[in-house]
Amino acid sequence: xxxxxxxxxxxxxxxxxxxxxxxxxxxxxxxxxxxxxxxxxxxxxxxxxxxxxxxxxxxxxxxxxxxxxxxxxxxxxxxxxxxxxxxxxxxxxxxxxxxxxxxxxxxxxxxxxxxxxxxxxxxxxxxxxxxxxxxxxxxxxxxxxxxxxxxxxxxxxxxxxxxxxxxxxxxxxxxxxxxxxxxxxxxxxxxxxxxxxxxxxxxxxxxxxxxxxxxxxxxxxxxxxxxxxxxxxxxxxxxxxxxxxxxxxxxxxxxxxxxxxxxxxxxxxxxxxxxxxxxxxxxxxxxxxxxxxxxxxxxxxxxxxxxxxxxxxxxxxxxxxxxxxxxxxxxxxxxxxxxxx
Ligand code: KG4
Ligand code: ZN
Numbered sequence: 569x570x571x572x573x574x575x576x577x578x579x580x581x582x583x584x585x586x587x588x589x590x591x592x593x594x595x596x597x598x599x600x601x602x603x604x605x606x607x608x609x610x611x612x613x614x615x616x617x618x619x620x621x622x623x624x625x626x627x628x629x630x631x632x633x634x635x636x637x638x639x640x641x642x643x644x645x646x647x648x649x650x651x652x653x654x655x656x657x658x659x660x661x662x663x664x665x666x667x668x669x670x671x672x673x674x675x676x677x678x679x680x681x682x683x684x685x686x687x688x689x690x691x692x693x694x695x696x697x698x699x700x701x702x703x704x705x706x707x708x709x710x711x712x713x714x715x716x717x718x719x720x721x722x723x724x725x726x727x728x729x730x731x732x733x734x735x736x737x738x739x740x741x742x743x744x745x746x747x748x749x750x751x752x753x754x755x756x757x758x759x760x761x762x763x764x765x766x767x768x769x770x771x772x773x774x775x776x777x778x779x780x781x782x783x784x785x786x787x788x789x790x791x792x793x794x795x796x797x798x799x800x801x802x803x804x805x806x807x808x809x810x811x812x813x814x815x816x817x818x819x820x821x822x823x824x825x826x827x828x829x830x831x832x833x834x835x836x837x838x839x840x841x842x843x844x845x846x847x848x849x850x851x852x853x854x855x856x857x858x859x860x861x862x863x864x865x866x867x868x869x870x871x872x873x874x875x876x877x878x879x880x881x882x883x884x885x886x887x888x889x890x891x892x893x894x895x896x897x898x899x900x901x902x903x904x905x906x907x908x909x
Contacts, residue, residue, distance in 0.1 A: 569642040569891060573883025576619045576659030577651025577679045579610045583626045585634035586883030589688055594633035595880040598622045605750045616654030623662050639670050645886020648676035649906030656902035673894040677885045680908045683707050683846035686870040686881035699842035699866050704835045708827060709847035710736035713781045715834050716909060721888050724909035727834050731775055732784035735823055735849045742790040742819050745800055746812065757852055760820045764813035770822045779830050786822055824855045828862050835865055842866045850875040
């Protein structure tokens with residue numbers, strides 16, 4: 569079964585052709601990062617308009633790369649939440665038009681479920697058996713830091729979430745304070761790889777009596793550190809790059825430590841058979857290596873390009889929804905606050 573996967577929940581127009589939830593025939597992402605970088609974050613209306621401008625060209629190219637035409641497909645899967653309302657509306661309406669043109673089954677996918685199913689695209693040898701359920705899924709992105717217990721296909725329980733900022737949001741906001749640009753995650757990771765002297769510790773906030781995340785205290789601590797060093801508000805003075813790399817490395821370590829301690833606690837508590845990493849922050853090399861080092865069970869992590877938003881993950885999740893029944897969700901609406909569990 570070949571599906572078109574469509575992702576437009578934020579600032580990436582992601583379109584892919586996926587077979588049987590696993591095999592990638594094409595996977596294109598038209599990124600708007602350069603447009604939004606000027607504003608230091610994603611501007612929803614600009615994002616929606618940009619999806620409108622690029623959508624058809626990306627679909628055409630994705631079909632061409634897969635050497636297929638629309639009528640060869642068996643269905644369409646599209647993100648219908650959570651995300652930004654305007655960008656979601658563009659993707660869902662376009663998906664309805666394509667499905668109507670060829671009378672194809674159409675299914676709405678939760679963006680977070682897409683991040684989970686990115687793991688099935690290539691890393692799980694037998695989609696029915698390996699590594700077995702329950703799985704602990706960490707979704708760390710610009711809007712979410714969730715620990716989800718996946719009991720079976722389509723059965724989820726939310727174990728922990730962030731009480732304030734998400735992990736990706738913390739990278740992005742801290743990078744802005746430190747003058748490192750947008751998106752912050754890759755910029756902080758790159759800066760942290762520069763030679764640096766050790767930096768005084770930043771806090772690893774905990775929520776009393778809970779495995780929930782909290783990152784806003786860490787963000788404030790970075791702001792205070794930057795103010796103490798005279799880096800913020802931004803000045804024309806040269807910033808010592810060794811010292812800046814030290815703060816970036818310490819911030820990255822604080823975020824990774826906070827995530828890993830909770831992943832380890834939850835995986836032991838729920839006797840999971842494996843840990844799945846997903847979402848843009850799961851592209852972080854320190855998070856990937858440290859999770860592998862500390863997890864008591866196998867860790868499944870998609871390649872970094874499949875961790876950040878893309879259409880392939882939506883096509884993968886779509887197959888698990890459509891394989892048993894052909895759905896036509898003509899009345900599908902977008903749900904910006906859609907929850908998974
Ligand atoms: O999943 P995603 O592409 O979009 C959302 O659903 O939000 O995640 C985007 C987030 C951004 O906050 C970005 O800074 C972060 O993922 N990110 C990273 C890395 N690559 C992207 N964070 C840390 N290290 C990275 N290498
Ligand atoms: Zn995402």
